[in-house]
Amino acid sequence: MFPGPGESLSVLRGWMKGLQEVCSVGMQPWMAMRSMSRDSSVAERSLSPGTRRRVLTYAAPYRAAIIAFLAVVVLDSVLVVTVPLLIKSLVDDGVIPKDSSVVVRLSLVVAAIALVDAVLTVISRWYSSRIGEGLINDLRTQVFGHVLRQPIAFFTRAQTGSLVSRLNNDVVGAQQAFTSVLSNVVSNIVSVVLVVGAMLALSWQLTLGSLLLVPLFLVPAKLMGRRLASLAHRQMTLNADMGTRMTERFNVAGALLVKLFGQPAREEAEYAERAGRVRDIGIQIALNRTIFMTALTLVAALATAMVYGFGGVMAVNGTLSVGTLLALAALLARLYGPLTSLSNVRVDIMTALISFERVFEVLDLEPLVKERPGAVSLPDGPLGVELDHVSFRYPSADEVSLASLESVASGDRRGSGVVLHDVTVGAPAGHLIALVGPSGAGKTTLTSLVSRLYDPSEGSVRIGGLDLRDVTMTSLRDRVGVVTQEAHLFHDTIRANLLYARPDATDDEIHAALRAAQISDLVAELPEGLDTVVGDRGHRLSGGEKQRLAIARLLLKAPDVVVLDEATAHLDSESEVAVQRALDAALEGRTSIVIAHRLSTIRQADLIVVLDHGRVVQTGRHSELLAQGGLYADLHATQFDDQAMARAERAPDPVGAQLTP
Numbered sequence: 001m002f003p004g005p006g007e008s009l010s011v012l013r014g015w016m017k018g019l020q021e022v023c024s025v026g027m028q029p030w031m032a033m034r035s036m037s038r039d040s041s042v043a044e045r046s047l048s049p050g051t052r053r054r055v056l057t058y059a060a061p062y063r064a065a066i067i068a069f070l071a072v073v074v075l076d077s078v079l080v081v082t083v084p085l086l087i088k089s090l091v092d093d094g095v096i097p098k099d100s101s102v103v104v105r106l107s108l109v110v111a112a113i114a115l116v117d118a119v120l121t122v123i124s125r126w127y128s129s130r131i132g133e134g135l136i137n138d139l140r141t142q143v144f145g146h147v148l149r150q151p152i153a154f155f156t157r158a159q160t161g162s163l164v165s166r167l168n169n170d171v172v173g174a175q176q177a178f179t180s181v182l183s184n185v186v187s188n189i190v191s192v193v194l195v196v197g198a199m200l201a202l203s204w205q206l207t208l209g210s211l212l213l214v215p216l217f218l219v220p221a222k223l224m225g226r227r228l229a230s231l232a233h234r235q236m237t238l239n240a241d242m243g244t245r246m247t248e249r250f251n252v253a254g255a256l257l258v259k260l261f262g263q264p265a266r267e268e269a270e271y272a273e274r275a276g277r278v279r280d281i282g283i284q285i286a287l288n289r290t291i292f293m294t295a296l297t298l299v300a301a302l303a304t305a306m307v308y309g310f311g312g313v314m315a316v317n318g319t320l321s322v323g324t325l326l327a328l329a330a331l332l333a334r335l336y337g338p339l340t341s342l343s344n345v346r347v348d349i350m351t352a353l354i355s356f357e358r359v360f361e362v363l364d365l366e367p368l369v370k371e372r373p374g375a376v377s378l379p380d381g382p383l384g385v386e387l388d389h390v391s392f393r394y395p396s397a398d399e400v401s402l403a404s405l406e407s408v409a410s411g412d413r414r415g416s417g418v419v420l421h422d423v424t425v426g427a428p429a430g431h432l433i434a435l436v437g438p439s440g441a442g443k444t445t446l447t448s449l450v451s452r453l454y455d456p457s458e459g460s461v462r463i464g465g466l467d468l469r470d471v472t473m474t475s476l477r478d479r480v481g482v483v484t485q486e487a488h489l490f491h492d493t494i495r496a497n498l499l500y501a502r503p504d505a506t507d508d509e510i511h512a513a514l515r516a517a518q519i520s521d522l523v524a525e526l527p528e529g530l531d532t533v534v535g536d537r538g539h540r541l542s543g544g545e546k547q548r549l550a551i552a553r554l555l556l557k558a559p560d561v562v563v564l565d566e567a568t569a570h571l572d573s574e575s576e577v578a579v580q581r582a583l584d585a586a587l588e589g590r591t592s593i594v595i596a597h598r599l600s601t602i603r604q605a606d607l608i609v610v611l612d613h614g615r616v617v618q619t620g621r622h623s624e625l626l627a628q629g630g631l632y633a634d635l636h637a638t639q640f641d642d643q644a645m646a647r648a649e650r651a652p653d654p655v656g657a658q659l660t661p
């Protein structure tokens with residue numbers, strides 16, 4: 001019934017091999033290896049309840065795209081299986097009976113399928129990227145907004161670098177659930193079912209025979225996968241270790257330390273040792289990967305050889321057609337990759353779900369400081385500030401940070417002790433309150449309560465008679481301006497930095513603010529004026545210049561309440577005069593709370609509040625407090641008098657002269 005194979009078989013074999021390679025999905029061994037080398041311990045982890053349902057809510061907007069995507073993937077898998085069957089007919093009904101019209105017709109069908117397959121691949125990639133990237137986009141924007149809304153304590157606790165990289169990894173991991181896992185699981189299941197079904201229909205004996213080799217492959221593959229996962233994990237740690245060392249040594253402060261104290265040769269040797277470990281593990285990983293891939297190809301090749309061997313004999317004996325033999329071999333090539341991936345499907349899905357869970361954990365973090373529903377705006381007109389029996393302790397890491405960041409968060413997880421004890425201070429509208437006290441007394445802490453970076457643990461902070469917890473964040477940010485000691489500027493133009501305070505300010509208003517802050521001459525001299533880029537990687541400004549720009553930013557906002565931390569750094573007399581004038585402009589007519597380091601500010605103050613160990617120990621005006629003696633008089637003698645003397649020794653300056661007793 002079947003003509004002897006003869007030389008037509010050998011010709012066809014070469015042709016088929018090429019065809020097999022084209023038709024089989026070239027990525028499969030790689031995908032299988034990636035899947036096998038995932039950390040399999042995740043499969044045993046339990047997810048928090050509702051995670052799966054919540055993931056589906058993110059998929060909901062893409063429902064139509066997902067259905068279309070899956071339909072394309074299934075169709076593609078079906079097409080891939082039809083090709084070997086067509087080859088069977090082509091050989092059995094065309095080549096062997098020497099009917100060239102059948103050969104031509106079926107070749108054209110195979111070509112058409114290849115064309116459709118190519119189109120489907122592009123369409124499925126288009127869908128999967130739309131779904132995946134869309135999902136990443138949704139999650140990213142949501143997480144960014146949510147993290148920004150966290151209190152400042154969150155940022156002081158969480159290591160920003162690890163938070164950012166973790167979030168990036170997790171968001172990308174979560175995306176993979178929808179693209180690679182979803183498509184791989186569906187297409188692999190369809191492929192395996194169709195391929196095994198077709199093979200069984202062609203020859204159940206040969207199919208069962210070739211499937212016997214599967215467990216022989218899967219067990220070592222699983223072990224090898226586990227080894228690869230642990231190697232990859234070690235590689236990541238070693239790389240991070242090397243990276244940290246590099247960043248630490250290459251930033252200005254670190255480089256300076258190396259220059260002054262370090263021994264470059266020792267540094268180099270240490271670095272070489274770390275880099276060496278990275279190299280060794282890289283070689284191991286490459287070797288293990290190759291062994292894995294080669295083993296996969298080898299088992300598939302052995303199975304194919306077996307099919308050719310037994311099937312060939314059957315063909316010689318006339319119990320199997322040549323076409324069936326070729327089709328079986330081609331089908332077999334499509335079996336091992338999907339089977340391997342499916343054996344690890346639970347680990348794949350759990351890895352993706354755990355990424356989602358971690359992102360949800362961030363999204364579920366309740367900000368400690370937040371606007372309550374029904375919050376109101378601060379009343380119009382001048383505003384007074386009152387602290388009413390305020391006590392405060394800094395929150396612990398557990399209150400503000402993430403459980404899953406625990407492993408990377410450093411240091412102390414406890415909160416602080418009580419930092420402010422029963423503080424009652426009042427600043428009527430338009431008054432200037434100067435805070436003084438030794439280092440660590442709680443001055444900065446007190447000012448951060450006024451700008452509501454934290455809420456007090458007990459008592460209340462009121463502005464314009466309203467408890468800050470009842471006030472909208474927008475109105476608070478609009479009406480309360482803060483200048484910190486270390487004025488921070490974004491890496492952006494001067495104009496953009498200033499507009500950050502009030503995006504609708506006109507150029508005229510900007511120039512007026514710069515003039516009042518005594519910085520307009522400097523800005524005018526810069527080559528690009530307002531469009532000069534400043535900040536970390538831009539034009540370098542001196543401490544005094546930065547502070548004056550920060551004051552200009554504040555003036556532009558024109559808040560009713562000003563919270564100011566005066567710079568302690570000694571500026572040269574010219575800068576000092578300029579900063580002082582800028583400050584006078586900033587404080588003029590506003591309710592101000594100033595951590596005072598300058599005698600001039602202290603003299604101007606309507607009330608001086610002396611803090612020590614978180615308690616108010618003295619209040620009054622300069623002369624009263626001096627007369628009283630005690631801590632203020634001591635501070636005056638040690639801190640402020642130095643400044644007064646220093647100023648008196650400097651070249652005459654109008655502001656200083658005016659304020660010197």
Ligand SMILES: Nc1ncnc2c1ncn2[C@@H]1O[C@H](COP(=O)(O)OP(=O)(O)OP(=O)(O)O)[C@@H](O)[C@H]1O
Pocket residue numbers: 156394415416419437438439440441442443444445446
């Ligand atoms: N984020 C924080 N978490 C925990 N404790 C903190 C935090 N910030 C400050 N503290 C503690 O609170 C206390 C008061 O600090 P604060 O910065 O308010 O003092 P200060 O009077 O402004 O000091 P200085 O004049 O040196 O700036 C200190 O004991 C400090 O260790």
